[in-house]
Amino acid sequence: MTHELRGRDLSLGYGGDDVVSHLDVEVPDGRITMIVGANACGKSTLLRGMARLLRPSGGQVVLDGRSLQDMRSIDVAKLIGLLPQSPVAPDSITVADLVGRGRYPHQGWFRQWRSEDELAVQAALEATGTADLAGRPLAELSGGQRQRVWVAMALAQDTDLLLLDEPTTFLDINHQVELLDLLTDLNRERGTTIVIVLHDLNLACRYADHIIAMRRGVILAEGSPREVIDASVVTAVFGLDCEVILDPLTGAPMVLPRGRHHICGGGWRREPPADPQSVRGCPGLRLG
Amino acid sequence: MTATLRLARTTGSGVRDQRRLLAGLLVLGVVLVAVFLLSITMGSRAITLGTVWDSLLRPGSGSVAQTVVREIRVPRTLLGVLVGAALGLSGTILQGVTRNPLADPGIMGINSGAAAAIVASVMLFGAGGLSTYVWFSFLGAGAAMLAVYSIASFGREGATPVKLALAGAAVTAGLSSVTSTIVITHSDALNELRMWQVGSLAGRYLPVFWQVLPFIAVGCAVALFSGRALNGLALGEDIAVALGQHVVRTRLVMFATVAVLCGAATAACGPITFVGLVVPHLARLLCGPDYRWILAYAAVLTPVVLLGADILGRVVLANGELQVGVVLGVLGAPVFIALVRSRNLVKL
Amino acid sequence: MSTQTLSPPPQAPPVGTRAADVRRARRRLGLLVTTGLGLLALALLVLTMMVGSYGLTPWEVVASLAHQSQDPATDFIVRGLRLPVAATGLAAGIALGVSGAIFQKLLNNPLASPDFVGVSSGASLAAVASIVLFNASSVAISGSALIGALVSATLVYVLAFRGGLSGYRFILVGIGVSELMLSLVGYIVARAELFEARQAMTWLVGSVGQAGPGQLWALIVALVVLLPVAILLERPLRSLELGDDTARALGTRVELHRLALIAVSVVLIAFATAAVGPVLFVALVAGPLARRLLGPAGGHVLAAGFVGASLLLSSDLIAANAFSSPLPTGLVTGAVGAPYLVWLLVTANRQGLGG
Numbered sequence: 001m002t003h004e005l006r007g008r009d010l011s012l013g014y015g016g017d018d019v020v021s022h023l024d025v026e027v028p029d030g031r032i033t034m035i036v037g038a039n040a041c042g043k044s045t046l047l048r049g050m051a052r053l054l055r056p057s058g059g060q061v062v063l064d065g066r067s068l069q070d071m072r073s074i075d076v077a078k079l080i081g082l083l084p085q086s087p088v089a090p091d092s093i094t095v096a097d098l099v100g101r102g103r104y105p106h107q108g109w110f111r112q113w114r115s116e117d118e119l120a121v122q123a124a125l126e127a128t129g130t131a132d133l134a135g136r137p138l139a140e141l142s143g144g145q146r147q148r149v150w151v152a153m154a155l156a157q158d159t160d161l162l163l164l165d166e167p168t169t170f171l172d173i174n175h176q177v178e179l180l181d182l183l184t185d186l187n188r189e190r191g192t193t194i195v196i197v198l199h200d201l202n203l204a205c206r207y208a209d210h211i212i213a214m215r216r217g218v219i220l221a222e223g224s225p226r227e228v229i230d231a232s233v234v235t236a237v238f239g240l241d242c243e244v245i246l247d248p249l250t251g252a253p254m255v256l257p258r259g260r261h262h263i264c265g266g267g268w269r270r271e272p273p274a275d276p277q278s279v280r281g282c283p284g285l286r287l288g
Numbered sequence: 289m290t291a292t293l294r295l296a297r298t299t300g301s302g303v304r305d306q307r308r309l310l311a312g313l314l315v316l317g318v319v320l321v322a323v324f325l326l327s328i329t330m331g332s333r334a335i336t337l338g339t340v341w342d343s344l345l346r347p348g349s350g351s352v353a354q355t356v357v358r359e360i361r362v363p364r365t366l367l368g369v370l371v372g373a374a375l376g377l378s379g380t381i382l383q384g385v386t387r388n389p390l391a392d393p394g395i396m397g398i399n400s401g402a403a404a405a406i407v408a409s410v411m412l413f414g415a416g417g418l419s420t421y422v423w424f425s426f427l428g429a430g431a432a433m434l435a436v437y438s439i440a441s442f443g444r445e446g447a448t449p450v451k452l453a454l455a456g457a458a459v460t461a462g463l464s465s466v467t468s469t470i471v472i473t474h475s476d477a478l479n480e481l482r483m484w485q486v487g488s489l490a491g492r493y494l495p496v497f498w499q500v501l502p503f504i505a506v507g508c509a510v511a512l513f514s515g516r517a518l519n520g521l522a523l524g525e526d527i528a529v530a531l532g533q534h535v536v537r538t539r540l541v542m543f544a545t546v547a548v549l550c551g552a553a554t555a556a557c558g559p560i561t562f563v564g565l566v567v568p569h570l571a572r573l574l575c576g577p578d579y580r581w582i583l584a585y586a587a588v589l590t591p592v593v594l595l596g597a598d599i600l601g602r603v604v605l606a607n608g609e610l611q612v613g614v615v616l617g618v619l620g621a622p623v624f625i626a627l628v629r630s631r632n633l634v635k636l
Numbered sequence: 637m638s639t640q641t642l643s644p645p646p647q648a649p650p651v652g653t654r655a656a657d658v659r660r661a662r663r664r665l666g667l668l669v670t671t672g673l674g675l676l677a678l679a680l681l682v683l684t685m686m687v688g689s690y691g692l693t694p695w696e697v698v699a700s701l702a703h704q705s706q707d708p709a710t711d712f713i714v715r716g717l718r719l720p721v722a723a724t725g726l727a728a729g730i731a732l733g734v735s736g737a738i739f740q741k742l743l744n745n746p747l748a749s750p751d752f753v754g755v756s757s758g759a760s761l762a763a764v765a766s767i768v769l770f771n772a773s774s775v776a777i778s779g780s781a782l783i784g785a786l787v788s789a790t791l792v793y794v795l796a797f798r799g800g801l802s803g804y805r806f807i808l809v810g811i812g813v814s815e816l817m818l819s820l821v822g823y824i825v826a827r828a829e830l831f832e833a834r835q836a837m838t839w840l841v842g843s844v845g846q847a848g849p850g851q852l853w854a855l856i857v858a859l860v861v862l863l864p865v866a867i868l869l870e871r872p873l874r875s876l877e878l879g880d881d882t883a884r885a886l887g888t889r890v891e892l893h894r895l896a897l898i899a900v901s902v903v904l905i906a907f908a909t910a911a912v913g914p915v916l917f918v919a920l921v922a923g924p925l926a927r928r929l930l931g932p933a934g935g936h937v938l939a940a941g942f943v944g945a946s947l948l949l950s951s952d953l954i955a956a957n958a959f960s961s962p963l964p965t966g967l968v969t970g971a972v973g974a975p976y977l978v979w980l981l982v983t984a985n986r987q988g989l990g991g
Contacts, residue, residue, distance in 0.1 A: 015799060053884050077887025084881035090744060092927075093877075096655040097662075104875050105887040118656040125655055134655045157886065457811060458974075461916055465970025468841045472964065475830070482833050486822045561815055611826070617819025624812045625795050628805060 011058030037214035077105035102156030124155035144175035376590025379564025384518035392565030397459035399559030401432025429551035487560035487613025515580030562620025673942035733944020736919030743803035749920035753810025756914035758788020785906035842913030842966030917973025
């Protein structure tokens with residue numbers, strides 16, 4: 001099913017000043033979108049606003065033409081799933097139980113467990129490779145396994161849109177890649193629209209179909225990674241002096257930071273080079 | 289190294305601010321003296337300063353007013369100063385050591401430990417005077433606090449504010465059921481307990497003062513010199529250790545000081561809650577984050593508050609007095625709650 | 637681990653899959669344990685009515701309850717004297733257990749208890765005031781305790797609410813309000829006559845036997861109305877356990893459900909306290925005990941109720957019969973509860989829980 005999720009003149013804040021103001025944003029349907037930016041740029045706030053966790057202080061979030069605030073929470077939950085940044089779980093909860101709670105929006109007072117609920121849970125467990133952990137308590141699992149279980153819960157919710165807030169933060173690099181591969185599978189095979197707030201710029205460039213780069217509550221640039229990510233954008237968003245090349249494995253943009261040490265050719269300086277052009281064209285560095 | 293240096297100059301541009309803080313402290317000192325005198329002169333029997341002067345200079349003279357001054361008012365006021373300083377300092381230290389803004393010795397089970405010890409002593413040895421209770425409640429308070437802290441500090445996170453509060457509540461509840469058991473079956477214990485357990489400066493005379501003076505004096509001395517240690521701890525254990533501080537030893541000494549100060553104060557006057565919690569915050573508002581100043585301010589400010597509440601208790605009722613514990617409990621709780629509301633308590 | 641690709645949307649349901657098995661097994665266990673606990677509570681009920689200066693056999697008790705007994709003396713003892721007390725123990729125990737279990741799950745803290753967060757102290761203040769200041773009758777004391785509990789709980793909720801309800805803030809504000817009320821209680825008791833003080837302190841300890849028929853019926857009505865509500869609210873409670881964000885993402889109406897749960901919990905404990913006084917520890921201990929018996933299965937609100945009933949009934953059994961003169965129930969629950977509480981704190985903390 002295609003859906004249209006967009007923010008119109010959206011302002012979001014936590015009481016006091018708005019973190020995001022007068023923002024217009026559209027989430028491309030059926031694609032993987034990544035929101036990147038420095039800390040406190042408003043990317044998590046935007047995500048939470050789009051998932052109806054935050055009430056807009058101005059403007060609205062519109063799903064398929066209807067404002068989110070006008071819809072019932074249960075109906076929103078059937079269409080949009082969110083994995084928040086630091087989810088908490090009660091002690092001694094088992095994997096199967098936690099993933100099962102993702103079925104909440106599809107159940108009701110008189111409509112408890114049905115076979116389709118069981119199927120959704122099982123499918124979610126298998127998709128995340130946690131099926132044989134089903135009976136184990138969550139607290140016994142490693143960080144990577146736990147994160148996958150949380151993703152399974154979001155999957156069990158069986159939504160057409162899935163929003164994830166920094167899902168890779170505590171994971172080893174191999175688990176990060178696994179998770180992003182899994183989400184890509186979900187997108188390609190089921191057409192789920194995926195929006196991820198991600199810290200790691202290079203992984204974002206590799207996996208995203210669409211990138212939204214934010215700074216101080218404003219969208220600086222958006223588009224496909226190749227269109228958006230170049231040295232000037234990275235400097236504008238992160239304040240980082242860098243070189244951007246296309247990574248030899250996938251052809252996605254790859255950011256090479258420039259610090260004060262480790263300048264091409266060895267040696268180091270106290271200040272960044274006055275003329276960045278002077279250090280371009282480093283031998284051995286393939287550009288373009 | 290850099291951190292301590294920064295902290296030493298923490299109140300901005302060095303000398304100018306130090307002078308300002310000193311001035312503030314002196315002003316508070318003057319206020320304390322004023323309240324001191326007010327406390328001696330006010331009450332159901334108004335006494336002029338002249339009479340006070342006379343009775344102090346000529347101890348032999350026997351007029352009623354002068355007896356009141358000598359035997360009742362002066363000890364009461366002196367005790368107020370002593371107990372106030374003890375409570376203020378112990379509250380400050382506790383907040384500094386546990387690094388959480390809501391630590392209060394009263395919530396740590398001290399009062400219920402003292403109560404339990406008192407009724408136990410009445411049950412075992414019969415009703416004695418206040419002077420005999422002082423020792424028992426001292427011991428009971430110390431034991432209870434030890435229990436609370438040990439219980440709360442099991443586990444990864446150590447003694448977080450909520451765990452401390454709950455451990456304190458748990459120990460309090462446990463001890464109070466012991467107390468209730470004794471009290472239900474022994475009428476004399478019940479009578480002694482109910483009188484004692486509303487914190488009050490009234491009915492305490494010079495003997496009590498002399499009993500607790502050495503403990504509180506020593507405790508205050510240790511406390512006032514622990515500013516540097518507390519400043520170090522304020523940066524977090526890891527940094528404190530990296531800066532060369534003996535964290536465990538410091539903590540132990542600090543807790544022992546709190547136990548001594550607060551135990552003695554409670555033993556003398558019964559449980560007085562909240563003032564040890566709230567006044568350090570006031571002090572911090574006045575003088576900034578440097579614990580050396582906070583301790584000094586708390587030591588002077590708390591007696592002012594305590595004596596003020598006591599004076600209020602003396603005059604607010606048409607006949608009879610309102611104990612200082614009640615006045616503070618009724619006024620202190622709203623301040624405590626305002627504190628809780630004002631902070632961003634997402635995760636303590 | 638190699639990445640698994642997502643299986644295509646399932647057509648034929650594979651029978652006996654792991655997760656479903658796990659859930660079904662746990663549900664069965666949960667049902668079994670809950671039923672067992674209910675039977676235990678009933679057994680204790682009967683036992684309470686058997687024991688006393690005039691001993692009875694279980695058959696005599698059951699027969700009398702079923703109006704099948706031939707002996708009017710037995711009928712009088714069972715239905716007239718002992719049943720009200722036993723029924724109070726059962727009803728109050730269930731109310732306390734359910735209320736405590738909800739509170740703890742809501743605040744996500746096995747150490748949170750309505751005992752500690754201001755509800756009981758409000759009841760205490762009102763009751764002591766009515767005893768000492770107004771020389772009230774037993775019914776009036778209970779009535780004012782009820783009102784005191786409700787007012788105090790509302791106060792704590794209102795003061796702790798700041799754009800939403802945080803568990804920590806609720807606990808800390810509750811402790812503050814509790815201190816305020818208890819200092820007033822201390823003041824009133826200190827100023828009272830000795831016999832009034834005695835009466836007040838006896839009420840404060842709490843006892844099953846002090847409830848009259850009016851309190852019992854009020855409690856039963858409250859239980860009948862609110863227990864089904866509590867069971868219905870277990871579903872959103874399970875959502876709320878996962879944190880506000882996740883609960884909202886799942887479509888739970890967080891503030892509304894939380895308010896409803898707190899209201900149910902508070903009203904139950906208010907009625908229980910009005911009937912038997914602020915009996916310590918039952919509300920605190922019932923939830924964790926039930927959870928330990930049920931394992932990680934959910935649905936333990938009812939089980940906690942039965943545990944509470946068992947605890948209260950057995951405490952009363954001991955308090956009323958084991959000593960030379962009958963003691964108030966609250967002393968026994970305190971003696972049992974305090975070491976358990978310490979153990980709970982120590983073990984909870986070791987797992988990094990409890991705050």
